[in-house]
Amino acid sequence: MNLSISLTVNGVRRDVELGDPRVTLLDLLRERLHLTGTKKGCDRGQCGACTILVDGRRINSCMALALSHDGADIVTIEGVSRGDQLHPVQAAFIAHDGFQCGFCTPGQIMSAIGLIGEGQAGDDPERVREGMSGNLCRCGAYSGITDAVLDAQQSLIEANQRRRA
Amino acid sequence: MKTFDYFRPATISDAVAAAAEPGAAYLAAGTNLLDLMKGGVTGPSRLVDVTRLPGLDRIERLPDGGIRIGALVRNADLAHDPDFAKTYPAIAEALLSGASAQLRNAATVGGNLLQRTRCSYFYDVASACNKREPGAGCEARGGENRLHAVLGWSEACIATHPSDFCVPLVALDAVVEIEGRNGKREVAVEALHRLPGDTPERDSVLEPGELIVALRLPGEARAFSAHARYLKVRERTSFAFAVVSAAAGLRIEHGTIRDARLALGGVAAKPWRARAAEEILAGLSPGPDAFHRAAKAALADAKPSGDNQFKIELAQRILVRTLTLAAAGTPRRIPALPASPFSSVSGALHDA
Numbered sequence: 001m002n003l004s005i006s007l008t009v010n011g012v013r014r015d016v017e018l019g020d021p022r023v024t025l026l027d028l029l030r031e032r033l034h035l036t037g038t039k040k041g042c043d044r045g046q047c048g049a050c051t052i053l054v055d056g057r058r059i060n061s062c063m064a065l066a067l068s069h070d071g072a073d074i075v076t077i078e079g080v081s082r083g084d085q086l087h088p089v090q091a092a093f094i095a096h097d098g099f100q101c102g103f104c105t106p107g108q109i110m111s112a113i114g115l116i117g118e119g120q121a122g123d124d125p126e127r128v129r130e131g132m133s134g135n136l137c138r139c140g141a142y143s144g145i146t147d148a149v150l151d152a153q154q155s156l157i158e159a160n161q162r163r164r165a
Numbered sequence: 166m167k168t169f170d171y172f173r174p175a176t177i178s179d180a181v182a183a184a185a186e187p188g189a190a191y192l193a194a195g196t197n198l199l200d201l202m203k204g205g206v207t208g209p210s211r212l213v214d215v216t217r218l219p220g221l222d223r224i225e226r227l228p229d230g231g232i233r234i235g236a237l238v239r240n241a242d243l244a245h246d247p248d249f250a251k252t253y254p255a256i257a258e259a260l261l262s263g264a265s266a267q268l269r270n271a272a273t274v275g276g277n278l279l280q281r282t283r284c285s286y287f288y289d290v291a292s293a294c295n296k297r298e299p300g301a302g303c304e305a306r307g308g309e310n311r312l313h314a315v316l317g318w319s320e321a322c323i324a325t326h327p328s329d330f331c332v333p334l335v336a337l338d339a340v341v342e343i344e345g346r347n348g349k350r351e352v353a354v355e356a357l358h359r360l361p362g363d364t365p366e367r368d369s370v371l372e373p374g375e376l377i378v379a380l381r382l383p384g385e386a387r388a389f390s391a392h393a394r395y396l397k398v399r400e401r402t403s404f405a406f407a408v409v410s411a412a413a414g415l416r417i418e419h420g421t422i423r424d425a426r427l428a429l430g431g432v433a434a435k436p437w438r439a440r441a442a443e444e445i446l447a448g449l450s451p452g453p454d455a456f457h458r459a460a461k462a463a464l465a466d467a468k469p470s471g472d473n474q475f476k477i478e479l480a481q482r483i484l485v486r487t488l489t490l491a492a493a494g495t496p497r498r499i500p501a502l503p504a505s506p507f508s509s510v511s512g513a514l515h516d517a
Contacts, residue, residue: 003171021171021212024199044200045268057241057270063196064271067171068214115266120245126501133403134265 005070009033010079018066025069026050026061029076037077037106041136048135051107051114052076058114060134077106080113088159089113092152093145100139111135112149116156123150167208173217177344177376184213185346185374191215193237194271196264197280205290206281206297215275221378224249230384233342236275236377240330241266243274253382254495255333255393255412262397262504263329265404275377277330278341278357281368282434283406284313284324295321296365310471312408315464315480317433322365323470325431326358329504332430333395333412335438337386345375354380358435365434389414389426393495396487397430397504398479407431409480410504411487415451422446422455427463427488432480439463442484451492453485460484 003018009029016032026043029035029052038061041049045063052061053075080087089112092098099105111132121127128149129142137145174180184191188210192198201207215221221235224246232252234243243249244260264272286292286305293302305313305323313323335355343350357369371377397410410430416423425446427439442459449455460481467477486506500508 021169022166044203045196048265048267051267058267059271060196060267063194063199063268065192065195065199065212065214068173068192068195068216111267114270118241118245118266124501130403130502131266134267 003067005066007069007071008073009035010075016066021065021067023066024062025052025054025064025066025074028066029061029074035076035078038110039103039106041104041107046136047104047107048111049104049107051110051135053110053114056117058111075110077110080109087113088155089116089148089152092148092155096148096151097141097144098148099137099141099144104135104137104139108132108135108137108145112145112152115149116153121149121153123153125150166202166205167210169209170211171214172211173214175217177218177378180213180215180218181345181374181376183211184376186211187373189213189374191376193273193276194239196268196272197276201281201288204288206288215376227381227384230387232382234274234380234382236273236379238274239270240264240272240274240277241269244269250499252387252390253333253337253393254390254499255395255414255491256330256337256382258499258503259329259333259395259397259410259412261499262395262410274330274380277328278334278354278377278380279369279371280328282324283327285309287324296324296361296368299364299366306471308471311473311475312431313470313473314433315467315469315473315476316429316437317360317435318470319361319363319365321363322361322434324361324365324434326433326435327406327431328436329395329397329407329410329430331358331436332410332428333393333414334380334382335436336412336414336426336428337389338383339386340381340383341377342379342381343371343375344378345372351381354436355438361434368434386414386426388416388424391495392417392491394487394491395504396483396490396506398483398506402502402505402507409476409483411480411483413484413487413491415446415488415491417451417492420450422449422451425459425488427459427484429463429480429484432467432476439484441465446488451488453489456485456488456492457481459488 039049041047050061190209192212221237250257292304392415399405414426429437442463
């Protein structure tokens with residue numbers, strides 16, 4: 001059985017020999033590629049700490065079999081800033097106290113980037129809360145997270161408008 | 166997790182042949198299957214990955230006005246398809262009330278239909294469960310069972326079907342297209358899932374190797390789009406399975422209900438179509454009297470399987486509320502909290 005796959009991870013092509021069919025995308029990122037920003041919380045699709053973008057969509061990497069995602073384009077928390085310049089969602093989480101212990105934060109930020117890309121929530125805090133319900137924060141930073149998502153979304157819209165002007 | 170052989174077929178016939186072997190299971194997104202495998206609830210010896218099968222990811226409009234949805238269409242893509250959401254709003258609302266955004270981005274239509282119960286005794290491999298291990302017994306029967314079935318259950322199994330999506334599907338006469346070793350066949354979603362009886366290990370009528378390739382909604386179901394809702398009581402407002410849910414579709418002409426469609430979720434091992442209640446509603450004026458009569462008829466055969474007597478009353482109230490909201494008209498946009506009985510508008514009534 002051929003258990004090698006190719007992925008694009010944060011813009012870089014990675015060829016990985018899995019050696020075992022049971023490897024999830026989460027374990028591949030953390031254990032094989034040593035990208036430990038993506039967190040393993042529940043490992044059962046319930047907490048959202050492992051959220052990454054696969055082909056532009058946010059999913060739980062713990063519930064994704066790596067073999068099934070051969071050829072996928074993956075973005076993790078390590079791939080969202082530009083050098084020292086934080087992604088607007090990262091900056092907004094800091095500005096709005098969108099975390100306390102920080103364990104859930106990479107998943108929260110990747111989920112927020114996914115949510116903004118989906119474009120379904122608009123500026124309604126209730127829709128943002130609903131759209132972020134797949135990410136648990138046991139420190140209870142939800143209020144700051146909602147503010148951060150709304151603020152980051154606004155700055156991304158304005159940045160896009162400036163680019164078009 | 167038990168290890169397995171991984172096979173990624175290029176055609177449906179290769180997939181069917183590979184999955185018909187004992188111990189094989191289909192893998193789509195894996196959002197339920199991997200969870201079951203991690204917990205040791207199931208341990209297939211071979212996974213047949215259907216995610217690359219061509220042609221199963223399309224949403225097509227049919228000549229009769231209906232829609233054909235490929236089995237690999239992701240839950241989120243279907244719910245956000247503008248044409249689909251406009252035509253079948255209660256189905257879109259049900260989809261968006263299920264799981265989380267991340268899971269909806271991955272989970273497929275076919276996988277949603279075939280997801281397994283979330284009965285905690287089924288998941289706990291230290292407990293006896295007839296569904297997991299035929300003949301082992303049912304610890305749910307004398308255990309923590311306030312969320313278990315009140316309709317169609319047996320002494321062998323009191324688990325419920327967890328899908329939201331399936332509830333409006335059975336109300337609207339959806340059909341699945343199946344391919345297997347003996348060719349193609351079609352089954353109404355209402356007939357796809359089985360009641361437990363003495364064989365709770367069989368969730369559906371699918372034979373080994375049979376693959377759901379598409380889901381079809383008939384054009385007639387469009388007639389309910391102006392008065393269609395899905396409502397779901399959960400133990401938290403979002404990202405939770407239904408305690409009880411209901412889908413309602415009404416066709417109202419000149420102040421009279423001409424035709425009604427009703428189904429319940431969270432009450433049985435299958436999504437529960439309430440045909441007796443539908444018949445009562447036809448010809449009546451929409452309003453509390455008609456809705457209470459219908460709700461009573463829908464639960465006429467219900468009996469508790471444990472500490473869940475409350476679900477019978479709750480299901481009736483949710484049916485009345487769903488009918489009331491459906492009669493008021495499908496909202497132009499799916500509410501911020503899809504299917505929630507709680508309004509985010511302060512001051513709105515929280516009881517029917």
